[in-house]
Each structure stands twice: as structure tokens, then as C-alpha cells.
Amino acid sequence: MRPQRPVRVGVMGCAEFALRRMLPAMADSPDIELAAVASRRPATAREVAARFGGSPVRDYERLLDFPDLDAVYIPLPNALHAEWVLRALDAGHHVLAEKPLTTRAGLTREAVRRAEGRGLALVENFLFVHHPQHARVRRLLQDEIGELRQMSAVFAIPPRPADDIRHRPDLGGGALLDVGVYPLRAAQHFLGTGLTVVGAALRQGPTGVDVEGSVLLRRADGVCAQLSFGMEHAYTSRYELWGSAGRITVNRAFTPPADQRPDVTVERDGAVRGIALPAADQCAAAVAAFAAAVRDPESCRAAAQRSADLARLTDDVRAAAAEDARHITAAVVPQGPGG
Structure with a gap:
């Protein structure tokens, strides 16, 4: 049996965590080939690509059109996750995104729906679960x-x-x-x-x-x-x-x-x-698990549903905390001049 080729990954953004943990693990993995690095600062893309491999790409839109790309890794700020997760899935790419997958439950459910509909792997990058x-x-x-x-x-x-x-x-x-x-x-x-x-x-x-x-x-x-x-x-x-x-x-x-x-x-x-x-190196284990998910997207369906449930929990935490704050505010009744 011929060995499977490495998964070609494009990196969307050059966050400090990605440079410190994920890109070294990907560069060392036999399962991953860093194909491209995108940044809105061209000099940063060139510097990171020279360090870890792949071709520098000027912006995120161009990364989605990069030839022969299998997957996209998204370590962008939280508020940008939903847009680029959905766009990467629509472009036919498997996605590994830093936690949280999106900032709202409805957006996460939509991402999970699109990934399942297109037969793509969608993975939220919690390293610790792989230890x-x-x-x-x-x-x-x-x-x-x-x-x-x-x-x-x-x-x-x-x-x-x-x-x-x-x-x-x-x-x-x-x-x-x-x-x-x-x-x-x-x-x-x-x-x-x-x-x-x-x-x-x-x-x-x-x-x-x-x-x-x-x-x-x-x-x-x-x-x-x-x-x-x-x-x-x-x-x-x-x-x-x-x-x-x-x-x-x-x-x-x-x-x-x-x-x-x-x-x-x-x-x-x-x-x-x-x-x-x-x-154990939980980062290396997470990278290996993502490569396995790309090769068998059905294997990560349950994990994607857990991500949707986690997003529902975070929404519920916000709602419960807002209700708690309202009760506290209502309980603080200003006292009159007599104390």
C-alpha cells in the first residue's frame, strides 16, 4: 500500500500562539505539509514562511484560492473566526480553527452544518483533549x-x-x-x-x-x-x-x-x-489528529457536535450572568436621606 501524502495546510494569520506552538508542530509532523502562510502584512508572511515552510500569501482571500490546498488553519482573533471558517468551508477546505470555533452558538451550528453537508472536517483546536x-x-x-x-x-x-x-x-x-x-x-x-x-x-x-x-x-x-x-x-x-x-x-x-x-x-x-x-506532547497529538480527521471527516463528526454544544453553553453562561447582574442591580435600592 502506498503511503498517504501529507495534508497540505494553508495558515491564515500569524498569531503568537500559532508561531509558538502550532506551526513548529506542523513543520515537524510527517502528516502535514505547510503549503502557504497568509498575512495582511506581506513582510510577516514572508518571514513566517521562510521559518516554517510554504509560500507567503498576501491576504486571506488569496489563501483560499491557493492551488492544491487541502485544509486551512485559522488562528485569527475570535471575532474573525466565523467569517473565515465559513468561507474556507465554502471554498472546499477542511478547517482547523483555534478555540472558540466562533463566538456564538448559531454561527457554530451553521459551520458544523456546512462541514457535514460538504463532507469536510471541522475541528476546534483544544489541545488538552489530546493528552x-x-x-x-x-x-x-x-x-x-x-x-x-x-x-x-x-x-x-x-x-x-x-x-x-x-x-x-x-x-x-x-x-x-x-x-x-x-x-x-x-x-x-x-x-x-x-x-x-x-x-x-x-x-x-x-x-x-x-x-x-x-x-x-x-x-x-x-x-x-x-x-x-x-x-x-x-x-x-x-x-x-x-x-x-x-x-x-x-x-x-x-x-x-x-x-x-x-x-x-x-x-x-x-x-x-x-x-x-x-x-506527552499534546500539540503534536492534536496535529496528528487533525490530519487523521482530514483523511476521514466522518471520524470528527461527534467532536464537531460537541463544539456546537460548547458554543451553546457559552451563550447560556452569558445569559445567566446577565440575569444575575440584573438581579443584583435590582436589589440595590438607593437609600433616602435618613439612611
Whole structure:
């Protein structure tokens, strides 16, 4: 059998995360050929293409017409995802887009519909779900801690510079879409889809984007997930699964370095033990998984539907937080002169 040729990928935009993590992984992958790099700054496209491979392309529109392109990788600001995800699908390209796939549930559902209708792979780039530690945790969940009673998850990062795009509402900034989607996706991973938002709170920063939040989710059987996130905090990346007989804790859960052994502990019957797991490169695993999805788009249909459900959850979090804010405002009754 002849080996399959690498998937030819065009890169749409030169975001810092793409340069630091994804493009090195793609350049090192035997499954991927970096065919083109597009930027609206020609010098940037030339510089990045010279560094990682492929041809520089002057703008995003021209990338969609680049010859013999199989797929497009989109690391653009959040607010631009929907337009270019849909345009790439309409041009017949498979799509890997950074999270969130789009900023609204209706747009994500439309992207999933178009991908399915055209037989194309549509993948939201959550790296952590490709790390093997979480599959091992699922097995531990069944074998070690009894029936699952509750989950908690936290992801928070230190403050970014004032001009960082995370602070720009016009570009889809804010903690919910930048870091909050990680605990939400982890809750999906362990509790399944169809979760209900019981309550939520978001705090806005001076530019109008949310800078931290908390969410309570509930599964139909009553199991709840308590989630927190923020971008003005000491770095925290952790989840815990509490069961009827024990507890599993995973530290550095969402962004472990490729050379770091997972930090997984199990508490049961008064004893605490660490679980020895090998280090793994979740970025390389995500790149390999996308190449496999391009070769068999049907294999990623369930993941695309989870992305649609996640977008529904983020919309519901916004709605619940807005309702919470209205209740707080209504409860603050100005006092008269007599106090």
C-alpha cells in the first residue's frame, strides 16, 4: 500500500500562539505539509514562511484560492473566526480553527452544518483533549472513586498587557472565550453534552470584556460541575473529580509542557497516591489528529457536535450572568436621606 501524502495546510494569520506552538508542530509532523502562510502584512508572511515552510500569501482571500490546498488553519482573533471558517468551508477546505470555533452558538451550528453537508472536517483546536492523561483519568474514574458526585475545574492566567487582544471587545476578547471554555470543555469531557447552566457570574474589566467568571453546571442526574476562570490571576490549571469513594486531582491539566510528566493524584480511604504517567506532547497529538480527521471527516463528526454544544453553553453562561447582574442591580435600592 502506498503511503498517504501529507495534508497540505494553508495558515491564515500569524498569531503568537500559532508561531509558538502550532506551526513548529506542523513543520515537524510527517502528516502535514505547510503549503502557504497568509498575512495582511506581506513582510510577516514572508518571514513566517521562510521559518516554517510554504509560500507567503498576501491576504486571506488569496489563501483560499491557493492551488492544491487541502485544509486551512485559522488562528485569527475570535471575532474573525466565523467569517473565515465559513468561507474556507465554502471554498472546499477542511478547517482547523483555534478555540472558540466562533463566538456564538448559531454561527457554530451553521459551520458544523456546512462541514457535514460538504463532507469536510471541522475541528476546534483544544489541545488538552489530546493528552493521554485524560483518557487515563476516565479509567481511574470508573475503577477508583466510585460513582461520580461532583466536578470542579479552574483555569486562570496572569494579567496581559493593556493592548493585548484579550482586552478588545471588538475582537471577541474576554476571559470566557479565552480561558473559560477550557473548564467548560473539561466538564463536557467527563460529564457529557447537554449540560444545563444553573448559574453564572462574570466580572467586567475597564475595557468592557469579562475578566473573570464562575459557572455552575448540572447534568440531568444531578451531578454538578463548579467552574472558575480568569485572566487577572495567579496561574492555575486544575480539575478535580469527586466520587462516592474517592477523589482524583489533575494539576497543570490544560497546558502541560511536552516534557512534563502529568500530575495526577488519587485520594481514597485516607491514602493519597500519585499516578505515574509519561510525558506527552499534546500539540503534536492534536496535529496528528487533525490530519487523521482530514483523511476521514466522518471520524470528527461527534467532536464537531460537541463544539456546537460548547458554543451553546457559552451563550447560556452569558445569559445567566446577565440575569444575575440584573438581579443584583435590582436589589440595590438607593437609600433616602435618613439612611
